[in-house]
Amino acid sequence: MLEVEHLACLKGDRLLFRDLALRLQAGELLRVAGANGVGKTSLLRLVTGLALPEAGDIRWSARCIRREREAFHRELLYLGHAPAINDLLSPLENLRFACAAAGDELSAAACVQALERIGLADQLDLPARVLSQGQRRRVGLARLFLSARRKLWVLDEPFTALDVKAVADLAQALTEHCAAGGMVMLTTHQDAPFAVPPRVLDVGAYAC
Structure with a gap:
């Protein structure tokens, strides 16, 4: 379980939010909502340990993520807003590099299967610079199909x-x-056809 208590986020000299609390359990999908600039992405970065909170605690399986960083990151998959791919490499090369950098040594065949599932069967070996914005986004998202073990x-x-x-x-x-016992925390401005509507956390409710 992911637990967040009394969380405060400082960006520059501005306090974005404070006293934010959430709990995310196995099988749950949480949508982080709020107006632009309220701190949605900042919250995700805090939860993943990529930034430090001004105040508050973040625990994974009842342990502080700062003290159990490596163990936590072995169970975490974070995909940021930017595609984070190398334009000189192909989708297959980008995916294999991203997986290896995260400590997931996967076969080329598994990576090909993931890219095909995400709709890039015809672009496997093209340089990423010629891909559309949507195709570039799919390269990163292909990691989802290779990360079931990350809760x-x-x-x-x-x-x-x-x-x-x-x-x-x-x-x-x-x-x-989620049905397999995983957890998802996401931001989105789009409506998506989820079988079960996600639980919503409005960061604006904690805005300063």
Whole structure:
């Protein structure tokens, strides 16, 4: 379980929010909502340990993530808003590099299968610089199909630049992860066809 208590976020000299609390349990999908600039992405970065809170506690399985950083990150998949891919590498090369950097040594065949599932069967070996914005986004999202063992998925605007079919496929993948006992925390400005509506956390309710 992910537990957040009395969390405060300082960005520059501005306090974005304070006293934010949440609990995310196995099987749950949580949508982080709020107006632009309220601190949604900042919250995701705090929860993943990529930034430090001004105040508050973040625990994974009842342990502080700062003290159990490596163990926590072994169970975490974080995909930020930017695609984070190398334009000179192909989708297959980018995916294999991203998996290896995260400590997941996977075969080329597994990576090909993930890229095919996300809709990039015809772009496997093209340089990423020629891909559309939606295709670039899919390269990163292919990691979802290789990360079932990572219980907590934290995703920043995963539906950006995707077409209707890709949005539906991704929503199904997130639903399946939760059904298997995983957890998903995401931000999105788009409506997605989730089988069960996600629980919503409005960061604006904690804004300063």
